[in-house]
Every structure is written in C-alpha cells, then in structure tokens.
Amino acid sequence: MFGVLFEQAADGQRYIDWLLSGLGWTLALAFFGWWIAFGIGIVVGVGRTVQNRFFALPARLYVEIFRNIPVLVQMFLWYFVFPEVVPSAIGDAIKQIPPPWASFFPALLCLGLYTASRIAEQVRAGIEALPKGQLEAANALGLSGYLTYRHVIVPQALRLIVPSLTSEVMGIYKNTSVALTIGLMELTAQARQISEATFQTFTAFGAATIVYLCLALIAYQAMALIDRAVRIPGSAPATLPADQDLSGEVQQGALPGAMEAAK
Amino acid sequence: MNALDFSIVAQSWPYLWSGLLFSLSLTAAAFAIGMILGTCLALAQHFEIPLVAQIIRGYVAIIRSIPLILVLFWFFFLVPIVLGHLSGNGRPIPIGATYTAFITFGLFEAAYYSEIIRVGLRAVNKGQFEACQALALSTYDTYRHIVLPQVLRVASPIILSQTIILFQDTSLVYVLSLTDLLGAASKLAQLNGRLVEMYLVIAVAYLVISSAASQCVATLRKRYAAAAAR
Amino acid sequence: MPQATVSNATRPAEIVVVENVMKRFGAFTALNDVTLKVDRGEKIVLCGPSGSGKSTLIRCINHIEKHDAGRIIVDGVELTNRIADINSVRCEVGMVFQSFNLFPHLTVAENCMLAPIKVRGISQSEARDRALDLLRKVRIQDQADKYPAQLSGGQQQRVAIARALCMQPKIMLFDEPTSALDPEMVKEVLETMVELAKEGMTMVCVTHEMGFAREVADRVVFMDRGNIIEEAEPETFFRDPRTERAKAFLNQIIH
Numbered sequence: 001m002f003g004v005l006f007e008q009a010a011d012g013q014r015y016i017d018w019l020l021s022g023l024g025w026t027l028a029l030a031f032f033g034w035w036i037a038f039g040i041g042i043v044v045g046v047g048r049t050v051q052n053r054f055f056a057l058p059a060r061l062y063v064e065i066f067r068n069i070p071v072l073v074q075m076f077l078w079y080f081v082f083p084e085v086v087p088s089a090i091g092d093a094i095k096q097i098p099p100p101w102a103s104f105f106p107a108l109l110c111l112g113l114y115t116a117s118r119i120a121e122q123v124r125a126g127i128e129a130l131p132k133g134q135l136e137a138a139n140a141l142g143l144s145g146y147l148t149y150r151h152v153i154v155p156q157a158l159r160l161i162v163p164s165l166t167s168e169v170m171g172i173y174k175n176t177s178v179a180l181t182i183g184l185m186e187l188t189a190q191a192r193q194i195s196e197a198t199f200q201t202f203t204a205f206g207a208a209t210i211v212y213l214c215l216a217l218i219a220y221q222a223m224a225l226i227d228r229a230v231r232i233p234g235s236a237p238a239t240l241p242a243d244q245d246l247s248g249e250v251q252q253g254a255l256p257g258a259m260e261a262a263k
Numbered sequence: 264m265n266a267l268d269f270s271i272v273a274q275s276w277p278y279l280w281s282g283l284l285f286s287l288s289l290t291a292a293a294f295a296i297g298m299i300l301g302t303c304l305a306l307a308q309h310f311e312i313p314l315v316a317q318i319i320r321g322y323v324a325i326i327r328s329i330p331l332i333l334v335l336f337w338f339f340f341l342v343p344i345v346l347g348h349l350s351g352n353g354r355p356i357p358i359g360a361t362y363t364a365f366i367t368f369g370l371f372e373a374a375y376y377s378e379i380i381r382v383g384l385r386a387v388n389k390g391q392f393e394a395c396q397a398l399a400l401s402t403y404d405t406y407r408h409i410v411l412p413q414v415l416r417v418a419s420p421i422i423l424s425q426t427i428i429l430f431q432d433t434s435l436v437y438v439l440s441l442t443d444l445l446g447a448a449s450k451l452a453q454l455n456g457r458l459v460e461m462y463l464v465i466a467v468a469y470l471v472i473s474s475a476a477s478q479c480v481a482t483l484r485k486r487y488a489a490a491a492a493r
Numbered sequence: 494m495p496q497a498t499v500s501n502a503t504r505p506a507e508i509v510v511v512e513n514v515m516k517r518f519g520a521f522t523a524l525n526d527v528t529l530k531v532d533r534g535e536k537i538v539l540c541g542p543s544g545s546g547k548s549t550l551i552r553c554i555n556h557i558e559k560h561d562a563g564r565i566i567v568d569g570v571e572l573t574n575r576i577a578d579i580n581s582v583r584c585e586v587g588m589v590f591q592s593f594n595l596f597p598h599l600t601v602a603e604n605c606m607l608a609p610i611k612v613r614g615i616s617q618s619e620a621r622d623r624a625l626d627l628l629r630k631v632r633i634q635d636q637a638d639k640y641p642a643q644l645s646g647g648q649q650q651r652v653a654i655a656r657a658l659c660m661q662p663k664i665m666l667f668d669e670p671t672s673a674l675d676p677e678m679v680k681e682v683l684e685t686m687v688e689l690a691k692e693g694m695t696m697v698c699v700t701h702e703m704g705f706a707r708e709v710a711d712r713v714v715f716m717d718r719g720n721i722i723e724e725a726e727p728e729t730f731f732r733d734p735r736t737e738r739a740k741a742f743l744n745q746i747i748h
Contacts, residue, residue, distance in 0.1 A: 068473035069466050070431035073445060076462050084459045136557050137594035141608035141660060142583035144576075151607055155598050170328070177330035181437060188333045201340045209329050209337075216328035232598050234642030 002207060004200045015194045019207060022190030025100075026215075029107055029186065030173040036112030037119050037172065042158075044116060045123025046149055059120070066117035071178050074114055078106035079182040100184065107179035115172045122164050126157030159230050166223040173215055187211060271457045272464045282447025283468065289368060289443065290430045296369025297429075298422075301376030306406070308377070309384045319377070326374035331435055338367040339439060360439040372429055379421050383414035420484040427476045431469065444468065505569070508533045508664055508695055509554055514563035516549055516719075523549040524560070525719035531664070536696045538706040538727070541716035542742055547699045550716070551666045554697070555586040568663055584612060587657030591669040593649045595641040601628065601652050602637040605659045613660065620659070627655040631685050647678030651685050658689075665689065667698040701746050703731065715739045 005016040047059030066074070083091040097105065130153060138148040180189035191208035195201040272279070304323065308316045326334060342363050343355035350356060387410055395405040415422070434445040442450065448465040452458035509531040516524040523546045531537055539547040552558040553565060556572050556579045565572045567582045596604050605624035609615050615623075628634040631651040633644075641649050650670055657665060667686065671679045683705050690696055690709040700706070706713055706727050713730040715723040717738050723730065734740050 064474055064477075065470060068427075068431075068470045068477065070434040070445070070469055072434045072437060073462065073466050073469055076445075076449075076458075077466055081459050081462050131592075131594070133590055133592050133594035134596065137588075137590060137596070139557055140555055140583060140586070140588035140590075141656070142580050142612045143608055144580060144612075147611050151611065152596055156596075159598065174328075174330040177332045178435070180332065188330055188336070191333070192336060195336075195340075205333065205337055205340065208333060209325065212329040212333065213325065232642060233640045234644075235597055235640070 002203055004198050004203050005194070005207060007198075009194075009197060015198065015204075018185075018190045018194055019187070019211070022185055022187040022208075023211060025104070025179075025184055025186040026173065026176045029104070029111060029176040029179060029184075033108055033111040033115060033172055033176075034169065036108070037115035037168070040113065040116035041119025042123055042154065044120035045127065045157075046154065048120060048124040049127045050145070063117045063120050066114050067121070071110065071114050071175050072181060075107060075110045075178055075182055078110045079103070082106070103179060103182045103184035106182060107176070107184055111172055111175055111179075114175070115168060118171065119165065119168055122161045122168065123154075123157060125164075126161040127153055129160055130156055159232065162223060162227040162230065166220060169219045169223060170216055173219065174212075267460055267463075268457065269460050269464070271451075271455055272460055275451045275455075278451060279444065279447050279465070279468075282442050282444040285441070286430065286433045286443040286445075289364060289433045289436070290426070292365050293368035293372045293429055293433075294426055296365075297372030297376045300369065300373035302380055302411070304373060304377035305380035305384060308381055323374045323377060326371055327378070331371065331432055332438055334371050335364075335367055335435060335438060338370070339363050342366055360436075360441050364436045364439060364441055368429070368433065372425075375425055376422065379418050379425065380414055383418040384410065386417065387413055416487075420480055420487065423476070423480045423483070427473055427480070430476070431473060434469070506532045508568055509697070510564070510566040511550070511554070512564045512566075514550075514553060514560045514565060516546075516553060516558060516560050522719050524553070526563070527716075527719070527721055529714065529721060531695065531697060533663075534693050534695055535711050536690050536694075536709050537698070538710040538713050539697060539699045539716060540701060540706070540713065540742070541722075542745075544718075545716040546719040547716045548668050551588075551668055551697055551699055554666060555583050555588055557588075580612075584660055585663045587660060587662035587665040589650070589653050589657055589665065589667045589670045591673050593641070593646070593653045593673070595649055595653055595656070597641050600638050600640055601633070601644070604641070604652060605656045608656075609659050623659055624655070627658045628652070630658075630688075631655045645678060646674045647681045650674065650678075650682045654682075654685055654689070664695040664697065667696065667700065669699050669701075671700065671702060703746065707731065715742070717742070 005019065006014055009015050009018065044059045044062050047055040048063065050056055069077075083094040085091075086094075095102075134152055134156065135148065138152045143152070176186055177188040179186055180192075185193070187208055191204045194207075195204035198204065304319050307319055310316075339360070343357045346356040346358065347354050391409060391413070392405065395409055400409070433443055436443050437445050437449065440446070444465055448461040449458075452461040507530045509529070511527060511529040514524050514527045515522070525546075527546070527550060529537075529550070539550065541547050549558055553560045553572075554567060556565075559574075560572075568585050570578050570582050572579060572582060595601075596607070599607065602621060602624050605627065606617070606620040609620045609623060610617060625634055625637060628637055631654055633648055633651050633655070636644055636648060636652075641652065644652065654665075654670075670686070671682050674682065679702070683702060686696070686698070686705065687709055696709075698705070698710075710727045712724055713727050714721055715730070715734075715736075715738075722736050723734060723739050725735075730739070731743065734743060
C-alpha cells in the first residue's frame with residue numbers, strides 16, 4: 001500500500017523524502033516553539049498570580065488576546081500584517097527573508113506565543129492549587145517575592161501541571177499544520193502534495209496519520225517519563241483540584257487509547 | 264503601506280457578517296452533532312460493549328492525535344466515497360465543501376466531547392448507582408435521569424471551553440476555501456488589497472466573541488464552585 | 494545555636510511590642526485593641542478558645558497577617574508596609590506552623606538551607622553544616638536527605654523547628670505546633686520545644702498543651718473574642734483563674 005512512497009517524484013526525490021522533509025519542519029516548529037512557549041508561559045503564568053497590578057494586568061491581557069484569537073488568524077497576523085505595521089525599514093527587511101524561512105519564523109512566533117498563553121493558564125492553575133501555607137512559610141523565612149517564586153512556588157507548580165502540559169505538547173505539534181496556510185511545507189502540506197501528485201490520497205494521508213500518531217505516542221511517553229522523574233519521593237502523584245483535574249484527565253485520556261489502537 | 268483605512272471594512276460589512284453567521288452555524292451544528300454522538304460514544308465505552316468500545320477508543324485516539332487540518336482533508340476525501348458505498352452504486356457522491364465541513368466538525372468534536380463525558384461518567388459517585396438500584400430504577404432511567412444530568416452539570420464548564428475552542432477552530436475551513444468569517448475576510452482582502460485592515464478587524468471580532476464567551480464560562484465555573492462549597 | 498540574647502543598656506528589654514492592634518476579616522473582628530509585650534528570653538503561652546485571635550496575633554508579629562491599626566515593633570523595627578523592614582524582621586523571627594508547611598520538593602536538609610543561603614547569604618557548606626547541626630539537635634540528622642513526605646508528622650514538625658532555627662532567629666513563634674499531630678507524636682515535638690526553651694530562646698507559643706505551659710512558660714496569656722482577658726504566671730492561672738471565661742475554657746480542655 002505504501003509502495004508509491006518510494007517512487008520517484010517529478011523533482012527527482014522520492015515521495016518519502018517529501019514526507020520526511022515535512023516531518024523535519026513539523027518537528028523544528030514544535031520543538032523550538034515549545035521552548036518559546038514554555039519560557040513565556042511561566043513568566044506570564046506567574047504574572048497572573050501576583051498582587052502587583054503592574055505585572056498582573058499585562059499578563060492577563062496577554063492571555064486574553066493570545067488565547068482568544070484562532071491560531072490561523074494569528075498566523076495571518078504575523079505573516080501578512082506584522083511586516084506592514086512595523087516601521088517600513090523593518091518591514092522591508094522581513095520581506096527580504098528567503099522562502100522557507102519567511103514562513104517558518106512567523107509560524108514559530110505564532111505557535112510559540114499562542115501556546116504560551118495556554119501554558120500560562122496551566123501554570124496559574126498549578127500555582128493556585130498549592131497550599132497557602134507554602135507561601136506563608138516562605139514569607140516567614142524572610143524569602144523575597146522573587147525567591148519565593150523561584151525556589152518554592154514555581155518548582156512545585158510545574159510538577160503539578162506535568163500531566164496537563166502533555167496536552168499542550170500535543171497541541172503544539174498538531175497546530176504546526178496550520179503553518180501550511182502561509183506556505184510552509186510541513187507534514188500535512190507534504191501529504192496533500194503527494195496525494196495531488198500521485199492520486200494515492202489514502203496512502204498519502206495514511207502515512208501522515210501514522211507519523212502523527214507516532215509523534216503523539218512519543219510525546220506522551222516522554223511526558224510520562226518526565227512526570228516520573230520529577231515526582232517527589234514519598235508523595236502521591238500530583239493532582240490538581242476537581243475541575244482542573246477533570247480536564248487534565250480528559251486531555252491525558254487520549255493516549256492510553258492511542259496505545260491500544262496501535263497494538 | 265498607506266495609512267490604515269477601515270472604511271473598506273464598513274463597505275464590505277454584509278459579506279463579513281454572512282461569513283460570521285456561517286462560522287456560528289458551523290459551531291452550533293458541530294456542537295449539536297458532537298454532543299449527541301459524543302454522549303453515545305462515551306456510553307458505549309462506559310458499558311464496555313465488546314469490539315464497539317475498542318473501535319471507538321481507537322477512533323477517538325486517532326482523531327485527537329492528528330491535526331484538525333489533516334482530519335478535514337481526510338473527510339473531504341472520504342465522505343463522498345463512503346456516501347457512494349452507502350448509496351449502493353459505489354461511485355463517489357460529491358456533496359460539496361459546506362456539507363463536508365458540517366459532517367467533519369460534528370464527527371471531530373464528537374471525539375472530544377465523548378472524552379469529556381467519559382471521564383465525567385467515571386467521576387460519578389458510586390453511591391448514586393447504589394441508590395438507583397435500591398430504588399429499582401432501570402438502567403435507562405438511571406442514566407437518563409440521574410447519571411447523565413450530573414455528568415453534564417459537572418462537565419459543563421469544560422464542555423463550554425471546548426466549544427469556544429471549536430468556534431476558533433472553525434476558521435480552519437479556510438483550507439477548504441469556504442466563506443466563514445476568516446474566509447470572507449481573506450477573499451475581500453484579495454479583491455481590494457486591504458489585508459491589514461481585514462485581518463485586524465476579524466482578529467478583533469474573534470477576540471471579542473471568544474473573550475465574552477470565556478467570561479461566561481468563568482462566571483459559571485465560579486457559581487458552581489460556590490454551590491459546591493456550600 | 495540561637496544567638497546570644499545579651500541585653501545592654503541601649504536596647505530595650507522588650508523584643509516584641511504589640512500596641513493597640515486591631516485586625517478585621519470582613520465583618521469579623523479577630524483582634525480588638527490588643528496590647529502585649531514580650532521580653533528577651535521570655536516564654537509566653539497564648540491560649541484561648543478557637544476564634545479567639547491567638548493565631549492571628551502571632552501571625553501579625555511577623556506580618557503574615559497585616560494588622561489594620563495599632564503598632565507592632567519587633568527588635569526595634571516597626572512593622573509598616575515597607576518590604577525591607579518586613580523581610581529584616583522575618584529573618585529574626587522564626588515561625589512553626591500547625592501544618593508544618595515544609596517545602597515538599599526539597600529534602601530535609603535543603604528545607605533548612607534555602608533561606609540561610611538565599612536570604613542570609615551564607616555559603617552552601619556553612620549552611621549544610623548548620624542544618625545538620627540543628628537537625629542533630631532535634632534528633633533527626635539521619636533523615637537529612639529524605640523528602641518531607643517520607644517522614645512522620647512528628648518528624649516533619651521537628652524539621653520545621655530546625656528550619657526556623659537555621660535562620661538564627663531571636664524569637665520563635667509556634668502556631669499550634671502539635672494540634673495536627675497524632676497523640677503519640679506530640680511528646681517528641683514538645684520535648685524539642687522544652688529543650689529550646691531551656692536554652693534561653695524567646696518563645697511565643699499558641700498551644701493547648703498545659704503541661705508544656707506549666708513546665709516552661711513565664712506567662713500564660715488568655716485570649717477570647719479578640720481580646721487579652723487574663724495574663725498570669727502558669728501556676729496562678731491554672732490554679733486560680735480570675736475570669737469566668739478562663740475557668741470555662743480550662744474546664745473544657747481538662748477533659
């Protein structure tokens with residue numbers, strides 16, 4: 001069934017090479033986008049929980065804006081609108097970027113900033129789920145606000161949200177496909193191109209689907225490993241309170257099923 | 264780029280409005296299909312119906328693991344074929360992008376809603392089932408009147424959050440060249456060359472609608488939390 | 494070891510001065526015009542029915558609760574909203590909570606080392622030596638590299654005491670340190686507290702452990718409904734309480 005993938009395409013490459021190149025872009029986008037998202041997400045998530053309005057208000061605005069505009073629209077904003085609204089010198093420089101990168105960087109920025117808003121909400125939920133006594137104990141020891149967050153609050157909150165971060169990892173690699181709308185030839189785009197070149201739609205989409213399923217499995221396993229690695233000795237698996245927990249479980253639920261399906 | 268000129272947006276307002284209506288009706292239809300089908304899928308898994316439960320589990324896992332755009336491509340390709348087989352003459356029946364979108368989003372969302380409901384079903388207190396047995400309620404009545412109402416109540420904030428995500432995701436029908444809010448804006452932008460204004464305006468439209476809906480969900484969540492604390 | 498509390502002519506005898514302090518939570522008045530002075534080296538036991546304001550009072554002393562009116566002066570520094578003042582006061586005031594509040598993601602030793610390194614600025618090795626020293630003192634040194642969740646409640650509370658002592662505070666506040674513990678673990682924590690008292694540490698303890706109060710307290714302060722109702726030496730207070738409310742309270746806790 002997948003034999004067609006090893007035939008030569010018009011450009012001299014095999015179709016499987018198209019798929020692999022697509023996978024490369026997908027992985028690059030998901031990987032670098034994740035670290036942008038993780039970094040910004042922690043900062044913004046912390047900002048959502050502090051008393052100081054100077055931090056809390058921008059953090060709230062950030063989350064509202066980036067979470068409530070569809071990824072595809074944000075993609076267009078970075079790709080089409082951003083170069084036009086910045087000073088023209090910068091705008092012109094952006095337009096000089098050669099093809100694959102001209103799509104890659106806006107997509108990276110878009111996915112990173114969007115996913116950051118979602119991670120920020122998880123971080124906030126994690127922080128709010130911590131017992132009040134932790135903050136009080138840190139205060140009583142004379143730790144400053146920064147030190148309290150750096151050494152007491154954030155390390156615990158992150159452990160608490162590893163399960164729900166799994167769904168964000170899955171979210172960002174799935175959302176990489178949105179980059180095809182601005183011309184990035186990632187996995188889904190390549191699958192469509194193969195389907196159009198060979199008329200073997202079932203094979204093309206099937207191959208891409210299998211690759212995505214494998215990515216999901218890897219992401220799930222990796223996060224499960226991390227969860228185990230950072231678990232505090234002697235304590236029960238981390239859980240968030242009721243409704244957070246429910247959604248966490250919903251998000252996690254996909255993958256034990258996926259493993260059964262894969263067998 | 265010249266100075267921004269939003270008058271173009273005012274002129275094309277009716278077209279954008281019809282695009283928005285399409286986005287909203289797609290959301291509503293997908294919500295309705297997704298909730299009904301999703302409840303059935305969840306119950307089938309909950310009762311561990313042999314084979315059916317496994318197939319559903321596989322379906323849900325695959326749908327949730329691959330990008331929505333790929334799902335759209337799949338259905339765009341598969342739905343005519345499947346309909347052809349169902350009609351008996353074996354030849355694909357093209358039904359057009361609009362119906363494909365409705366079917367796809369309905370089936371796609373069913374996978375997400377079913378997962379929410381399935382977890383909700385598991386969370387129902389065992390004592391509720393025991394009480395129903397003690398009252399000699401039939402299985403149907405137990406689920407219809409006792410269990411499902413509780414599940415839907417507990418899960419409603421998450422279901423609504425998922426629906427807001429669904430509304431945002433409808434913008435992806437852009438890849439099927441449909442005229443939803445984003446599609447309308449992008450077609451206008453190509454016509455009149457005013458893409459900056461167009462995309463900014465619809466970004467704000469999406470932002471306002473989703474934020475307002477999120478606020479409602481947050482209020483609901485607080486009310487439930489307060490009720491639960493009492 | 495706690496720092497020597499040598500007083501000299503320029504330093505007032507009181508280490509804590511609470512003057513006319515008010516604290517409200519919404520419509521509820523937790524502290525109503527409370528005045529209390531604690532001398533250096535003095536051991537005070539605060540008792541009273543629940544909701545009487547005793548926990549709120551000691552939580553105000555290191556500004557975990559903000560008082561609404563009145564003055565609180567700790568070691569010559571008045572508690573206002575200035576963060577620098579608050580943090581410097583908190584360095585000198587150790588606190589032990591009812592629910593321990595150990596940091597679960599840090600080992601026992603790391604719990605004890607965090608604040609001395611980050612706030613006092615001492616070196617890693619010095620902090621570790623000091624932590625092990627104090628853990629030995631609370632007889633728990635062999636658990637230094639375990640995590641809090643691996644210890645019993647009594648052990649955790651002793652770690653919490655060691656953690657507070659690692660900052661070398663001038664005064665220790667105890668907020669019902671034994672009420673979350675199983676009965677068989679109460680004793681080990683009380684023994685640690687008695688030892689500390691005998692070494693001359695200034696202590697303010699919210700506790701219902703009357704045996705402890707008899708043994709170490711210089712003064713028992715009885716609170717009810719946000720007011721200090723009675724202050725006396727323990728023997729006097731237990732034998733012959735002056736107020737009806739204190740009598741009723743003592744009757745209740747004897748059972």
